[in-house]
Structures are given as structure tokens and as C-alpha cells.
Amino acid sequence: MDNLQRFLLLGILLLALLVGGAGRPHATAHSGGAEPAEAPVWQQGEDHEDGEEEDGEEEDGEEEDGEEEEDEEEAAHEREDEERGPGGAEAEDEIPESTADHHKFEVLQQPFASGPEVTRACLTCHTNASAQMIHALHWTWEFAHPDTGQLLGKRHLINNSALAVPSNEAACATCHAGYGYRDGSFDFAAEEQVDCLVCHDTTGTYAKLPQNAGQPATEATEFPPGSGTIWEPPNLQEIAREVGPTSRQTCGACHFSDTRNPGHHGKLSPELLEPDHEVDVHMDVEERNFSCGHCHIAPKHQVEGSRYQPIGQSEERFRHHTQAACVACHGLQVHKESKLNDHIDRIACVTCHIPRFARGEAAMMSWDWSQAGQTDAEGLPVSRFDDEGRIIYDTRRGAFTWDENVIPEYIWFNGVISYTTIGDTINPDPSAPVVINRLEGRYEDEQARIWPVRVFRGVQPYDRERNTLAVVHLEGQDESAYWRSLDWDAAIAAGMEEAGIPYSGEYGFVSTEMYWLLNHGVAPAEHALHCGACHSRNGRLANLPGGYIPGRDRSLALDMIGWLLVAVSLVGVIGHGSLRFAAHRQRQASEKRQRQAARRKTQEESQQQQKKEQ
């Protein structure tokens, strides 16, 4: 028994070791004190993933991140404190924001009649500002990709929202950082035409008049005509004296979409104007409150983090490339759990950390131009909205769909995007949509990582004979403008001509897809995807080709053979055991019989003996 006790003790020790070792992440997580908040609405009732969110799982790896989050937060607060100086808030009030008070500049005391006049005034001090700006993407709308050699930028691309710029410049230029971009003859070297205010306004009162070649109203103007909406000319003098850094508002004016107006087809969401912690941990107004420029720094006015040259493949490249990347601040050893860090080489951070998109506001998911042109009984254009007030139909533009809390699609991406640019031949295939911007990469490509994407689906006009996506003349005072005449044929002919693309005269509609990498709207760490979201048979990566993902992949044949062997061995031992048992019982019975017989025999013998004796 002594030995038995010792063995038990050892057993308990071993168990303790086991439990202690396996429980390690739990222990650290709890000491971190980062209690996982209740799952936000957008995570509740999480989809198909074999019910993985039933905590347990959620708790270990992820809570730990929660803790990390806290450390980071602390660091961020410290940084802020440093910026404020030792005096804290009081000192902050005393120290001026900027080294220059633009109210005091003589050149800004004059009244300004037009935008370019303001720019001229800016240039008297910021003498090189326009010299920088005329190389910026926000101005050139052109980007020669150094690797693929493709000429990109709005001037050359075609998309499945507003289609293409040529022949529509005056409308599109509402989001051009310049004045007077009315048609193809615009002078991209004209420094005075740079619009400083559209990015540097801090009053929120500066606005370009829609469809006015990027110029603000100079007199009270009704737009759209007949709508009753009056655009007052902005107070340029006041705005010029209040200039400051860019903000979510200035960037958002063009980059954020508008659920009521598809004309604002930016692919970021106005949820970023005032997000809470759930929607975006970086831009959360209550906490870190990052503006766009915090990550998208703009040395020499060249804003970093363009989608034409996304980053995020090999370690080297994404470490040194830019500030608009997670690693710029977080490094490559972000997680305390080394197994999570092991994933970084093949999985983009956002794959787990943006579990869903459109969490704050609905995102447009598709745009069907083929539905455009339906008018009301009087032949007037109509707009229709859904119960949530989102536009779902517009005579001039077609039909739209919206969605919230959307699960992204996942792809391999190596940093290279192949675009279908204006004039490129497409391969219309009824079974598969035309991909306008193909994100390249596959598992075998070591530069490729798994990325979450928002796939934007469209139906748009194309030249049926020549297989080119159509450039459509949408806006204009002439009769060929689609928004005026609703005549596809004339509008496509005019658009193609302006773009310099031959048009056969036969148009049709084709389904298209555009892939938008997700990188805004990082969720709190405790709501990042848990392991089982992908490590499961029908998880999020179920359809991603390539690689071997434990829990997702297996060999069905091996499993079948394996379980068969296990079954055979079980049947074997149970059979053998039963036979043994039966044989044992039989033996016992026959022994009993023998014993009884023997007893009977002795009894008989003794009886006979007795008889004899008698």
C-alpha cells in the first residue's frame, strides 16, 4: 500500500503539472484583469462556425490580447500626457496648437472671390506646397505602378460604382483636390489650381458645388436643380484664416460613402466619423481618437497607404514601407502567445482583427446599372429607399443593396493587383463575374498572406462586340449625357469617344466584382476571431484553396481507415472477452456439476456403506 500511495502522489503531481502548464494562458489572462466585454450585437449569433463562440475558446488566447490592448492603451495615454506636458489640461490650453496664427497674416485679410485666389495667398508663404501637390495622387489621379507597369489612378481606371472619369470630369472633380478639372484638357501643372481648402478646412463650411468641376459656389445655387437645396458660397476669407490639419471630416467628404446618396461612392464608411471602441479601436473618439492622418502620414503631401500599392506581404516590405500598416506601430511579435505570432507570416492582422465589416453603418454591397432608367408614371426620375432610409433605387444610377455586420470573404494576396483599366479586353463569362481588380496570390506564393476583403458586386454596361467595359458619359448639359437622356447607346458612344476607345455600337450588361481589402474598423482584441473560426471544417476559410489547416483539413480516406481499425480492434477485444467470459461460465458450471456428481457419488457410497454396515 505504501507504494500505491507514492504512485498516487506522483500521479497528482503529474496532473498538477499538466493542468498548470495547459492553464498558463488562463492565468496570465486573468491577472491582466481584462474582462471580456459582453459580445457586441454584431458578434452575437455568430454564423456557421460550429458554435465556437461558446466562450471557453474565446477566453484563452483572446483575453490575453485584451490585456495587451490595455498595455498599449497605457502607452498611448502616456504618450498623450507627454504631448500635453507636465501641466496636463491646463497647460494644453495655454500652449497654442500651431506656430502660426493665420488670422494675423496680412495676405489673408483680403476678401477672396474664388478658390485659386486663396491658393495664391497660401503660396506666398507655403511657396512649395503646390509644387508638392501636383505630384500627389489626390491631384494627378494617375499612378504608374512600379511593379506591374500598369497605369492606374482615377483617370485610367474603370470601376463598378460610378464607372469612369473621362467625359464626366466636371462631376467627378467634386472630389479632385483642384479647381476647374472640367475635361481632358485640364492642365495638371497649374499650381494655382490646387485646392488647399478642401483638405485643410477646419470650419466644416467649405464645400465644392457638385458637378461644378471642383469649384465651390460663387453665388447661391440650387443643386440638384429643382431640389430646393441651395448651396451658399463659402466664406473663403474666414475659412482661409481657420486652416489646419486634415481631419476625418475633410478626408471623409470624399472617402466615406453616403447611404442616401450613391454619388458618394467612397468605399469607407461614415461610421469612422465618430466611431466607438467596438467599431474602430484606433479612431474611437472616446479613446485614441486617431484621425486619418495619424496613420496615413503625408510627407511632401504624398499621402501614404494608397490602395494602388497596398502593403502587407513579406516581413521586410511591410516593416519598412509605411506608417499606414499595423506593423509600423505593433511590430511583428504582437501577441504574448507565440503560436498566434506564428500566424503573422501568412495571415494579415486584419484577417482576425476585423471579424466583420460595416459594424457601425451599412455598407453598399452591389450596384446594378442595368436597372437604371425606370421612371414614374409621368416619366420623371425616382429614388427609392428601404426601411432604414438607405437608397435602393435611383433612376439615373440603378439598383443598390446594402448590408450590415458582414462576414468578409478571404483570399490569398501578395500585394499585386491586376486592374482592368479603360480599354482593356474582358472575358465575359456567364458563369463567373469579370474581376475588375484581381488581387494576386495563392498559397504556394510565399509572399502571399490571407486577407479579408469586401467584394463589391456590380452589373455594368460593356461593349458586347469588342468586350470592353463601357465608359459612359453620365453627366453634362448635352443630350448624350445619360443622366439627362437615359439613353445608354448615346451615352456610351459619347463616353467611349471621349476616352478614345472604339465602340461597336452594341452594348450589354456584365456582372463584375471589385475586391476591397479591409483595413479600417479594427475591432477590440477580445472580439477578434477565435482559433476555431478558421480551424474547423466549415469555418471561414473552408473555401480558401491551398495549405493544410489543422481542424479544417484531413484525409477522408485516412480517417475512414483509421476509425475502421479502431472499430475492428474494439470488436476484437469485446468478442475475445465475451468468449472468455462464456467459457469461464461454462467451466464453472461443469465444475459445479462435477462437484455435485462427486458429492452425490460419495453420498451414495456412504449410504451403501451404511446399508452394508446395517
Next chain:
Amino acid sequence: MRKKQKVWIYARFERFWHWAQAALIIVLGVTGFEVHGTYRLFGFAAASDIHRVAALMLVILAIFSMFWHFTTGEWKQYLPTTENLNVVFRFYTKGIFRGEPHPFEKTRLSKLNPLQRFTYLGFKLLIFPVLATTGLLYLFYNMWPRIGLSGPLTVVALLHTAGAFLLVVFFVVHVYMTTTGRTPTANLKAMVTGYEEVPVTNDTRHG
């Protein structure tokens, strides 16, 4: 009443090693097949964490046991022999049903019967090395480029899974075989206490 005597069969380390290994293998099997996607018990993250920790413990235990086997010379117990193999085989297919005693007398110096020698050697030379090697490769997948390996995990993972299945089969048969001692629990008791109670040699009555 039959007379019994206690015979010392298993050293203390040996018993510790056996039961620790058993516990670890059960834990590894349960968590391993969860990682494999067969069922959901702890959740993938926990299963994977436990599996990795238990696996490392098993590897360490294996190193200790190898050391023990070599320094004590116990490894010789596993040298395969065909001598009497047919006798043992006959016992399991016939004799056992007739209540014959096990033809093999366990002693401290020879605790494994010829059939056991073969199965355990198979375990030690095939199943365990396959599981451990593929398991370690699996564990250190991120270091593959540094040791000149590349490609997906597929081959390693499938070999590991195959090894795991063999181990489950081994486990089932092994557990059953322990009940084939002089009494159904005699072998179990021996592995716990170290002593096997055997009838005094001149008492040869069969039960």
C-alpha cells in the same frame, strides 16, 4: 486456500513512467482528435494548447525513460524473440478459453512475454517515433525554412494522424490484454504496486 507469494516485477520509476505516459497519451489523444476536428470538447485553442504542452511533457518523459532503460539494461527486455511465441499465441487463441494458466511466468528479469515484446517494440520503434517526429515537426512548423523544409503540413499532419490512429488501436488492445492475467485485475495491480501475487510454485492447481 492456495498459498500466494508476492513477486516484485516493476521498479518504481517504471511504474511512474508507465502511468504518466498513459495519462499523457490519453490527454494527447483526446485533444489531438479535437484539433483534428473530430469533435468539439475544449475548443480549438484550448485543445491545441493542452496538446502542445502534453506533447512536450511526453517527449521529456520519453527521454528520461530512454535513459532509464539504457542505464538499467532494461531495454534488453524488449529484444524480440520467437521462442515460445507460438505457445503464447496458442494460449490467447485456445488456452485462455479453457482456463489454462498463462504459459509465461513473469519475473523481474523477464517481465514481457514474447508477444508483448513484439507489440511493445512496435510501439517503441514505430508508433511513438512516428508520432514524436511528426509531432515535433508539426510543433515547429514555423522553423521549417531554417532547417531547409518547405511546403504545406499535409504529409506531416497525415502521418501524425495515422500514428494517432495506430496508438488508439494499441491502447484498446493493450487495455484489454491487461485483463488476461491470472485474475482480470492482477496485471493492473502489479503495475500499481509493483508486485504481482503469484501462487506458490508447487501449488499448480488451475483455477
